[in-house]
Amino acid sequence: MLDNDPFLALESRFTPWDCSEFFSTSQPIGSTISGSGSNESNQNQTNSNSGLDEPKQPVSIIDERKKRRMISNRESARRSRMRKQKHIENLRNQVNRLRIENRELTNQLRFVLYHCHRVRTDNDRLQSEYSMLRQKLSDINQILLFKQLQQFSWPCNNVTVMSEQTPPLIT
8 A cells, every 4th residue: 555655755755856866868768679770779869869968958059149148238338338438528529619619709799799889889979979060060050041141231130230330439
């Protein structure tokens, strides 16, 4: 009854994977056949070896792929860092150029504002001078008009003129 119990190995704390060394998988079943079946046995052996290598081979292929991917990623990261560094350097150069251009434009603006101020000052002075000269011209025109009016011999003008003249002295 104990022989039929499938859990007997578990009760003795002896698990099936602890027994793997007792079961050799390196030699396939039927490899002991001799004679004309030797080719088949060699072929089975080759297949079984490749079967054993397959679990190892994918691991090595996977490891190789991981290594290649890791190297590729490192190279890509290095290129990315170089591009970033180049971009930052280009931005710094652009900042320097723009600062210089800004300084030049500021100087030009100051120059233009200074001359604009001078032109306004000159314009104000000239407008003031213009209005003063215009007023003088107007005054001169009035005087000339008055003189022309005086030159005409109007009787009323003579009277006024005579009254303006000094009376003769009686002695």
